[in-house]
Every structure is written in C-alpha cells, then in structure tokens.
Amino acid sequence: MKKSLAILFSTVLLLAMILSGCGAKTSTAKTGDIKPTTLNFWTFQELHKGFMDDAVVTWNKNHPDKPIVLKTDVYPYDEQHNKLLIALQSGTGAPDIVDIEISKFANFLKGSKPGLVELNDVVEPVKDKLIMGRMENYAKDGKYYGIDYHVGAEVMYYNKALFEQAGVNINDIVTWDDYIAAGKKIVEKTGKPMTTLETTEHWSYYPLINMQGSDLLGKNGEVILDNEINKKTLEMLKDMLYKDKIAVPAPGGFHHSEEYWAWMNKGNAASVWMPMWYMGRFVQYMPDLKGQMVIRPMPIFPGGKKSAGMGGTGTAITTQGKNIELAKQFLAEAKLSKEGSIKTWSLLGFDPIRSDAWTDPAMSADNKYTDYFGTDIFNTLKAVIGDIGSINVGAKFPNAITLLQKNICFKVLKEQSQTPEQALKEAAEELRTK
C-alpha cells in the first residue's frame, strides 16, 4: 500500500514537472519569436557604455524585427587597445563594435587589410550634414573606418571671478596678443597665473599649431613637425612660462592629473584652453568652480582659424564579427542619426558631429553643463564650428604624439634642456627615419 502511494505521488510530481516545463516553453515561444542578436562592444570609457545602452533601447523600439543585446566590456585605456591589437593580429577574439582613441587609430589601419570594416555606405548618405573633418581622422584611402562621438572644438575656459578681481573684460580678448596682455594684468592684480601649460601631454600645444593650418604630419603622412609655425608656437608657449611669466607648468604635468584638478578647483589659474569635451572634467572633478567658469572662443592668430577639433574616439566595427551588417546599421543609427547626435550632447556633454543637431531646440535645454558654465555655450560653439578642420592622422601619428608628449613638451617647457628648434628637429628626424 505504502509503495503504491509512493509511486502515485512521484507520478503526479513528474507529470506536474513535465507540464510546467511545457508551459514555460510555450510562453517563451510566444514572447520571444525573434531571438535578439548579441553584439559585443569594447570601450575604455564608462560614459560611452551609458550612451550605447541608451542607443540599444532606442534601436529595439524602432526595429522590433531585429532586436539586439549589447554586451559591453569597459577596460582601462591601454588594456583595451592592446587587447584589440592582439585580437586583430591573431585573427580571433575581437568584439563586434569597439571604441578606438584617435591617437591609437592609425595602429589599426596599418597594412593592406585593416581588421576594421569600411563604413562608407552609412557615412556617405549623411555626408552633407556631418562635420566631415572628424570623419577624415578615421579614414584611409578614401575609406572611413570609425565614427566619432564629438567635434572636440577647442575653446577657452575663463575664471570670471579672477577677471572681475583684476578689472579685465574677458570679451575684449580676441587675439593672442590680447590674451598675453590680459594675462600680465591678471598676474599683477591677483598674483595668480593666467593659465597652465601641459608639459607631459599635447593639449596645450597641438591645437595652437592646428589653428594656424599646421600639423605634426602633412596630408600624405610626411613629417612636418619642425616647420616654422610649429617652432614659433612652441617659442610662444615657452615665453608665456619664462619671459611673459603669465603661465605655469600644469601641476602633475597635464590637465588630467589629480593634482591639477585639486589645484585648479581652488581657482588657482585664470584660464585654461582645452577641447569642448573637457567640460565634463570641470563638472566632475572641479565642482567648486561651478558658476565661476565661462566658455569663450579661442584667441586667434593673424589669419588663423577660430578653433581646432581635438581628441576623439572612433567607434569601429571589426571584420571578425558574425553580424557585421547589423552592427553597422546599429552604429549608424546610434551615432550618425540626428537623434543619436543630440544624445551625445544630452547624455555625454559632447559637441555633436551633425551640424543639423546644433540648431535643434533640444540643445538649448538646461542640463548640468549649462548649470555649470551658463546658457551661452552653444552660441560660442556655433561661432567657431565653421573653422574646424581635420588633423592628419597618418601611420606615424601615434609615434609623433608620443614624441610630442614625452620629449618635445617636457624638454622645452619643463626641463628646458632643449630649445624649441632642437627638440622639434630631433623628433622630426627620428620620425622621418621610421
């Protein structure tokens, strides 16, 4: 009797399990008729993950017939680029979509068959609406391989309070001569330097030569590092430090060091020039300057441009992916559409790469950047956007940037062991032999 009861009980249990299993099966079949495609995304910037996650939600809403799941890995900067390099060199293990920083991009375009997918078919239809200078940074032989997040317009960040204290009007500064003259007054009246110069990075020097139409490399990748404009500009920076005495070397060596942020947060310098994307660093790391900083166009050189497009990250698609076409369409919608471009501003605080996004009402809505810098940020940008060109990112670019950071800027501006001419010539000769 006991035995038969046990058999009955276990049969009932078994049936219940089978039936519940069937039930579960039918329910998944109903809701998930189309299986989402998983795409892998590698980035070195946590903020970019948030942007892409948002883009996936939009994509899945707009394309219920081909939903995707984005699996994102956020790595440290060096680690991600090295991992990608090894994956592409060995022919296995690369993600579908990947962020590559501009100074590393040329590394991935070496050789006759880059491991990245050509994006011309998604870029060309919207060509007239894009700031194409930004696309050229990630192109080789007329083929585009990466899509940037921003324009990276170079702007000047002024400390309003120190200018008021010194009785100098910020809006009177138009040329570099005006800037240096104002700097002398600031130093005299406030005892604080007008600005800080990077000695171990390139953001103080590179935009200035670019605004004068010069570069590290020429259009065809030839080395023009030691030309007259570059020499004079480096001399001007050196003079700002040691002759005019309106600048000091950035504490910690560069504008991304913890020491600089702590020092600057106390209002220790009256201005700094950095690209537009540097707004995020102010908001995040220098909160005490909220309401004190304003953004204005760069001082100009005679006959020079009003700004330069600096920095950037090209999002690319690797040839190793199994769903290249889908990844390409998703990337295009995320970053090349007007909506996507507006999101680079509202989510990331970047200046969008589509010019028609700039006039959209969404751009004038209040956010943490307008709270910090005031509401006229976009007017300042609109005034300079037409002047932003590309930089020449040839095969020697990663090497040139390294030499600029470690040798030229440091030896001339900090160590003073070489003159601008010596340092530029030495680095240029080395690059020419590579």
Place this chain on the structure above:
Amino acid sequence: MADPSVIGLGKPYNRRSRLRQIFSSQKTAPYVFVLPFILSFLVFFLYPIISTVIMSFQRIDGPEDVTFIGFQNYKNLLNPHFLNAVWLTTRYTFWTILVLVPLPLVLAIFLNKKTTIGKNFFRSAFFMPALTSVIVAGLFFRLAFGEQQTTLVNSMLGVFGIKPTIWLQDADASMFVMVLLCTWRWMGVNIIYFLSGLQGIPEELYEAAAIDGASEFEQFLHITLPSLKPVIMYVVTISVYGGYSMFAESFALWNGPRSPGEIGMTIVNYIYQEGFNNNNLGFGSAIGIALFAIVMAVNLLQLFSSGFFKKEGT
C-alpha cells in the same frame, strides 16, 4: 612491480591494469610524471621563445601582412631611446642590488638573534609589502610623491623646512622613488632568504669563535658572510633578473610607458611601447631578445667574477 597475472599471455588486458602497468614501470613512469612540465614548457615557454626570435626578423603590419626584413629590427635598436632604456635599467639594477643585499642581510641578522623582541611581528611586517599588488603600491607612491606642497612626502619634508620636490618629473628624484618602491616591496623576501641561510649555520662555529676571543664583527666577517655566500649569490642573481625586467612599478608610477623625458623608461617599458602602443611587434620582439642577451651576459659575468663556475669545476 606489475602484477604478472594481469600481463600474462592469453589474459585480456583491462584498462585499469594497463594504466597501473604504465605508472609502475620504471622506464615509462618518470616520463609520465614529468609530462605536465614538458608540455607546459613546450607550449608556454619554448614555443613563445621561438616565435619571438622569428618575429624579431619580421615587419608585422597585420595577420596577413608579414615580411621578413633580416636584421633591420636589430639595426634599429641603436637609437637613443633604447640606449637610454638600457642605461636607466642598468642604473636601477645597480641601485636595487646595492640596497637590497646589505640592508636585508643586516635586518635578517637582527631578526635571527634570540634577544630581539617582537621578531615574528617584524618578519611579517617586512614581508607584507611583497603580497601587495604592485599597481596599488605604485598608485600610492604616485600620489604620495606628488609635486604639491600638500602631498604626503612633501608635507612631511616641509616640517623640516625642506622645499617641495617635483618627484616624478626629475631624473634623479624619480630614480630614488623607483628604488624606494622596489626596496619597500622586496626587502621582506630577501630577509626570508637570508634568514633561512643564517639558520643553516651551526651554532658551534660561533661558540668556538667566541671562546677564541672573536668579537661579534669578526664573527660576522669570518663565519656569517662566508657561510651566506651561496645565498648572497642567489639574491644578487635574482636581483639582476628582477632589475632588468622591471616594468610594473614604472607603469604604475607614470600610468603607462609615458614617463616625461623617458625618466622611467625601462627596457620592458620600451618593449611595451613599441610592441603594443606603436603596433610594432617585430621591433618589440627584437628588444626582447636584446634584453635576454643583456641579462644572460650580466648574470654570467657576475657568476664568473664570484667564482661560481670554478667552484663547480673543482
């Protein structure tokens, strides 16, 4: 020995007994036991070394873009960056050996004395840094040796009226920081080596010397030092290797191979920069082979000069 009933003719083998036969055979068993080592040696050591040697003669632009360029990569080694890296790493190795042999030796002698109080505490305290992540330690040192007046080291020096130093943007000061970081990290390990050496010296030698009227210093000079010679040689040898292969400390202090003016550019940092940052894997391999040759040469030189091979021969 194998069970004769199992391997006897006419009886079917079963798998278990066959395995037992292999493991108990004096001929095959040793090979089976060393097989894991041989396999891992072949896959993780010999194969990478051979492919590094091959790659050092190549220019590699992509998986399908490989060209043999003869000795070009080795010719390119004669550039100021590589020479600077060799010179810097040699100086670093010299300083670390100069500090990391005598200092742990003296400390080990103190920690070996019966009269020292809190021996176990000090032993573990000295050893603790070796267990710390070098990246965490490097980050701590980077922030502690910041250039501002308010950073840890500068504010401590300020108490004595010493002006703030820009530690990590000056060649000499940064060498000091690198050697200090290395000392902090490896002293405990070297103390352990010396302690184990000291504990192997028979107590009777000291007693006899004391009866003969030898002072403590004479005992150290004539008993401790000669007895510790093999340990000292071992520590120097691994310090040469450790010094020349230094990477992580410099990487953490300057957040990558980007020390200004290359004041922290060691040879391995240079491999990293060329191989990965500049996607120049062929040249990176050539630097690696050169580093191997340098370490071998220095170690052989040191072993020859200390009479290591002579002793073996006699």
